[in-house]
Amino acid sequence: MKFSALMAAVLLTAVATGAQAADTLAKIAASGKITLAYRESSVPFSYLDGPNKPIGFAVELSNAVVDAVRKKLNKPNLEVALMPVTSQNRIPLITNGTIDLECGSTTNNTARGKDVAFAVNHFYTGTRLLVKKSSHIKDYADLKGKTIVSTTGTTNVLVMRKYNEEKKLGMDIVLAKDHDDSFLLVQSDRAAAFAMDDILLFGLIANSKDPGDYEVVGEPLQVEPYACMLPKDDPAFKKLVDDTFIGLMKSGEFEKMYTKWFMSPIPPKNTSLNLPMSPQLKENLKAFSDKPAT
Structure with missing residues (x-):
């Protein structure tokens, strides 16, 4: 009886899984x-x-x-x-x-x-940095002690936090709701850099009011x-x-x-x-x- 009950349970699970699939x-x-x-x-x-x-x-x-x-x-x-x-x-x-x-x-x-x-x-793609050309920021080391922004819920936040800890850069990493909001913090000088997938940064610059004012810098920290x-x-x-x-x-x-x-x-x-x-x-x-x- 116990074996039959077990088999019935297995069959019911299989049917349920199939229905879910x-x-x-x-x-x-x-x-x-x-x-x-x-x-x-x-x-x-x-x-x-x-x-x-x-x-x-x-x-x-x-x-x-x-x-x-x-x-x-x-x-x-x-x-x-x-x-x-x-x-x-x-x-x-x-x-x-x-x-x-x-x-x-x-x-x-x-x-x-x-x-x-x-x-x-x-x-x-990989995590890189969007900065103002006038900031003269060329790599991650230039961000020591500065405020940077990334977008809530992205893998880039985790990448930058880990890098910040490993390199002891003392960056203040703030989060914005979406990519436009993150870019706005750089535009308004409330953040020195926006860390995000490089392709998205190129896209934001291309569609900005003054694309010549910005650039993407730094080697990709990882490829995803x-x-x-x-x-x-x-x-x-x-x-x-x-x-x-x-x-x-x-x-x-x-x-x-x-x-x-x-x-x-x-x-x-x-x-x-x-x-x-x-x-x-x-x-x-x-x-x-x-x-x-x-």
Whole structure:
């Protein structure tokens, strides 16, 4: 009897797990709606070009997933709901089921992997510093005793705190709500530098009022992958998302999208970032890895 009871419990667990695994696609099918997250100032991945109009490289990745979901579920009129998120609330909104997919500027790392799943990596970046050219700050050592800012809920905060402790620089690290707010602290001289993923810093400078006043300095402290976030323990939805991105990479469409957003003039100021594809990303167009940063 005990063995039979144990087997029944195992079977019930397996059934429950199976039901949970199909949750996202089942939820979308039942509601007729998919909810996508977007960022308001993560240039050129996901940012606003006018009120409530997100655009960017990661937005196009999200849209490709929507097309795949429509085809998979045979729902050509699937509703797409858009929700703005910040670095601080993006993970909770995935874990509680409010949003189905977040494609922005999110680092894929092992700590976050305990709460969410990540698709195939679509970019690689590292922590550097945005400063005013007039500050004459050229590297991290120049920040000794100064105030620097980073954005709440980002891996860059942890990187800078660790570096500050190891090098005994005595920096005062303050946190801002989002990337625009962090940049504002440098613009208004309330912080000497903004520590963030270098690509986001280039994007903010390119779209600023006076791009010639700022520069990105310092060697990257680490290289981390960006990937789209989705609910954990949902292999069916992850496979659909991964297959969508791998298809773009195999067809050459991913490279065309990259050229559009990183090598060509982009809204709102029609400025080009002129950022060639990194060796790590070129390799991942063949490896299709979702390997996290440690």
